[in-house]
Amino acid sequence: MAHYFIPKRCATSNKIMYHDKVQAQHAADQCFTERGSELWVYRCQYCGSWHLTSHDPANAHTYVPLNQQIKPHSRKKGYKPRRR
Ligand SMILES: [Zn+2]
Structure with a gap:
């Protein structure tokens, strides 16, 4: 019985979807x-x-660095200094 993994593809980019970074990195190494x-x-x-x-990715506009996804903003949005 031939059973093999058929990768899903992204609807937006039509690229193969990997569940996590390890899988993607493994495919990249291959x-x-x-x-x-x-x-x-x-x-x-x-x-x-x-x-x-x-x-x-350093030259790609769509690339989102990892540290930005984990911590989008170091400062709170909509912060206003309190007036006295
Ligand atoms: Zn995608």
């Missing part, structure tokens, strides 16, 4: 081993899954 092409992993802002990209 791609580098098989094809010699380096891939970056990033978390999709639309579907919340992880995707691979051949573009350096």
Whole structure:
């Protein structure tokens, strides 16, 4: 019986969806081993899954750094200094 994993694809980017960063990184490592092409992993802002990209995230506009997702703002939004 042939049973293999059929990856889901993102409706927005049409990229393969990975459940977590480890899976995405593993796929990126495989791609580098098989094809010699380096891939970056990033978390999709639309579907919340992880995707691979051949573009350096440092140059991509859509890339959201990890530390921004965990801590979006260091300062509170809408903070107003109290008047006396
Ligand atoms: Zn996505």
